[in-house]
C-alpha cells in the first residue's frame with residue numbers, strides 16, 4: 001500500500017478543512033494517509049519521519065503574499081533526504097498571480113534538503129482578514145475547492161508536474177514584497193492587545209501556535225513571534241483581542257469557517273457587486 005504524510009498549518013480553519021479533504025482524496029486511491037499539524041510537531045518536539053512515506057505534502061495559508069513564520073521554522077527542522085517527492089497546497093483569500101510566488105522561498109529550501117517539489121496548488125475558500133466574502137460565495141468556493149482537491153490528488157498520484165509561474169516582473173516584485181512581509185508580519189503581533197472584556201480564561205495562551213501569548217501582572221501580553229494567523233483574535237470567547245493600529249485586519253463579525261459552511265444557503269442569490277475578481281474563473285475553470 002502506498003503512503004502519504006501531510007503536514008499542515010492552519011490559523012482559522014480553512015487550511016485544516018483542505019488538509020482533511022486532501023486526506024480523503026488520497027484515501028479514495030487506497031493510500032495510507034497521515035495528517036499532522038505543524039504546530040504539534042514544534043510544540044511537542046515530534047520526530048519528523050518522512051522516510052517511510054512515498055509522498056510528502058505540506059499545506060498552509062498565504063500570509064503577506066508568503067509563508068507564515070511557523071512553517072519556515074518547521075521546514076528548517078525537516079531532515080535531509082536523498083530524494084523525496086513532495087507537493088505543496090496553500091489556501092489564500094484569492095487565487096491570482098500575485099500569490100503564485102508565495103511558495104518559492106520554501107521550495108528552494110526544500111530542494112537543498114533533497115525534496116523534489118513537483119506540484120503546487122492554491123485554493124481559496126475565503127479571506128479571513130480585512131474583508132470576508134459573502135457566505136454564499138464562500139460556500140460556492142468551498143464546493144469548487146472540493147472538486148479541485150480531487151483533481152489535485154489524482155494528478156499528484158500520476159506524478160504530473162505543476163509549478164505555479166508568473167512573468168518576470170511579478171516574480172521580482174513579489175520576491176521583494178515577501179522578503180519585507182516575512183520580517184514585518186511577526187512584529188505585528190506586538191500590535192495585538194486584550195481589552196478589559198478579557199476574563200483571563202487562558203484560551204488564547206493555550207491555543208497560540210507559536211506560544212506568543214502570556215500573562216504577566218494580570219495582563220494578557222503578546223511577544224515578537226506571532227505568525228499573524230489571527231486565531232486568538234477570532235477564538236477569544238469575549239472578543240477581547242484586536243490590533244491597536246491594524247484594527248482593519250479583523251473582520252468585525254468574526255470568522256468561523258465551519259459555521260459558514262454548515263449553513264443551508266443554496267437558495268441565496270449572489271450579490272454581483274460583492275463578487276471577488278477571481279471567483280467566476282475559479283469556480284468554472286478546474287485548471288485554476
Ligand SMILES: Cc1cc2nc3c(=O)[nH]c(=O)nc-3n(C[C@H](O)[C@H](O)[C@H](O)COP(=O)(O)O)c2cc1C
Pocket residue numbers: 009010011012013014015016060061062063064065066091092093094095099125126127128129228229230
Ligand atoms: C495576516 C494575514 C495575511 C494574509 N495575507 C494574504 C495574502 O497575502 N494573500 C491572500 O490571498 N490571502 C491572504 N490572507 C488570507 C488567508 O491566506 C486565507 O484566508 C487563508 O485561507 C486562511 O487560512 P487558515 O484559516 O487556514 O488560517 C491573509 C490572512 C491573514 C490573517
Ligand code: SF4
Pocket residue numbers: 194197198199200201202203204205220235236237238239240241
Ligand atoms: S481568550 Fe480572550 S478572554 Fe480568554 S484570556 Fe485570552 S483574551 Fe482573555
Ligand code: SF4
Pocket residue numbers: 011189192207208209210211212213222225226227228229230231232233
Ligand atoms: S498571537 Fe494570535 S495571531 Fe499571533 S500566532 Fe498567536 S494566535 Fe496567531
